[in-house]
Amino acid sequence: MTYGRIALFCLVLSLSGIALPYPRYQSISRSETVLGTVVRITLPETPGTKEALSGAFDLIQSLEKVFSVHQSDSELSRINRLHGGRLSPAMKDLIKRALSISQLSSGAFDPTCGALVSLYRKAEKTRRAPRESEIIKAKESVGWEKLRVEGDHLSMPAGMKLDLGGIAKGYIVDQVVRMLRVSGFSHGLVDGGGDIFCWGFNPEGYPWQVGIQNPWKASNILAILSLSDRGIATSGDYQRYLMIRGKKYGHIVDPRTGRTVQGFPTSVTVVASDCATADGLATACFVLGREQGMQLLRNLDGVEGMIIDQDGQKVTTPGWAKFLLKSVR
Ligand code: ADP
Ligand code: MG
Numbered sequence: 001m002t003y004g005r006i007a008l009f010c011l012v013l014s015l016s017g018i019a020l021p022y023p024r025y026q027s028i029s030r031s032e033t034v035l036g037t038v039v040r041i042t043l044p045e046t047p048g049t050k051e052a053l054s055g056a057f058d059l060i061q062s063l064e065k066v067f068s069v070h071q072s073d074s075e076l077s078r079i080n081r082l083h084g085g086r087l088s089p090a091m092k093d094l095i096k097r098a099l100s101i102s103q104l105s106s107g108a109f110d111p112t113c114g115a116l117v118s119l120y121r122k123a124e125k126t127r128r129a130p131r132e133s134e135i136i137k138a139k140e141s142v143g144w145e146k147l148r149v150e151g152d153h154l155s156m157p158a159g160m161k162l163d164l165g166g167i168a169k170g171y172i173v174d175q176v177v178r179m180l181r182v183s184g185f186s187h188g189l190v191d192g193g194g195d196i197f198c199w200g201f202n203p204e205g206y207p208w209q210v211g212i213q214n215p216w217k218a219s220n221i222l223a224i225l226s227l228s229d230r231g232i233a234t235s236g237d238y239q240r241y242l243m244i245r246g247k248k249y250g251h252i253v254d255p256r257t258g259r260t261v262q263g264f265p266t267s268v269t270v271v272a273s274d275c276a277t278a279d280g281l282a283t284a285c286f287v288l289g290r291e292q293g294m295q296l297l298r299n300l301d302g303v304e305g306m307i308i309d310q311d312g313q314k315v316t317t318p319g320w321a322k323f324l325l326k327s328v329r
């Protein structure tokens with residue numbers, strides 16, 4: 001697995017000469033390597049900030065123990081071994097959120113695609129592309145409509161494997177934000193390695209500014225968005241992919257074909273009122289492609305997005321412009 005650079009990062013632009021809408025404040029940022037990426041949290045400096053940051057990273061680690069597909073003692077791994085079982089409140093909540101994205105995207109986003117995802121991950125380790133028969137078998141185990149949640153109990157068919165990697169990071173970002181807001185922080189930014197939520201103002205007294213990386217040139221920024229109280233996420237094949245015998249495979253699978261999505265589109269960025277929605281929809285649109293992905297985003301209230309094709313074609317939802325501070329070409 002290759003982890004590339006994060007697609008989104010925060011910028012503090014010099015906007016001197018313009019009247020400030022909010023007083024400047026001192027901030028503290030802390031970065032830690034968790035969730036297989038670098039998570040960065042920025043908060044106003046108060047006597048309680050350091051403790052709040054420690055609490056935030058503790059929460060991230062405890063939620064990683066619930067949702068991780070890589071930790072054999074996680075709740076997710078236990079569910080996959082036992083074909084279901086009792087759900088913690090966080091797991092139940094996230095499964096419901098994931099299934100609502102499956103429904104919206106007609107199954108392009110499917111949290112039951114674990115067998116397919118692990119087939120391609122295994123292929124990378126063994127350096128042998130999956131056989132047709134293996135793909136067919138794994139694909140048969142996929143089907144979000146077969147998941148049953150009754151009360152706190154989940155049941156699923158034997159062979160089915162959950163993988164919440166397409167939405168869990170965004171959800172964890174939201175939970176951290178919720179905790180920090182309850183603790184009294186009226187401004188802040190949580191960057192879960194490209195899945196971001198920001199609220200209030202930045203330390204300069206402006207809405208937060210989030211740069212979207214150029215998929216072809218990591219050091220370049222394609223656009224700068226001005227955001228507050230919004231989640232934003234990007235799915236892109238330039239960021240994470242699998243290499244099997246020198247051939248690049250996307251890390252997102254198309255549950256309808258059992259294949260990885262190859263190079264189309266190159267990058268999807270979604271802005272929504274929470275980060276889990278942005279994260280899940282970005283993954284869904286990656287599978288749906290430009291036309292259907294745009295159609296999905298356009299039909300959703302409070303959701304905006306940008307899809308960039310392999311050939312560099314860029315399409316955005318009509319409301320995207322209201323967040324756009326600067327488009328760089
Ligand atoms: P990133 O981790 O780069 O932010 P995404 O949010 O797009 O990327 O999630 C990719 C992950 O989602 C994959 O690594 C896998 O765990 C999972 N996944 C792959 N294909 C699908 C799919 N069709 N539906 C839901 N989840 C998927
Ligand atoms: Mg996602």
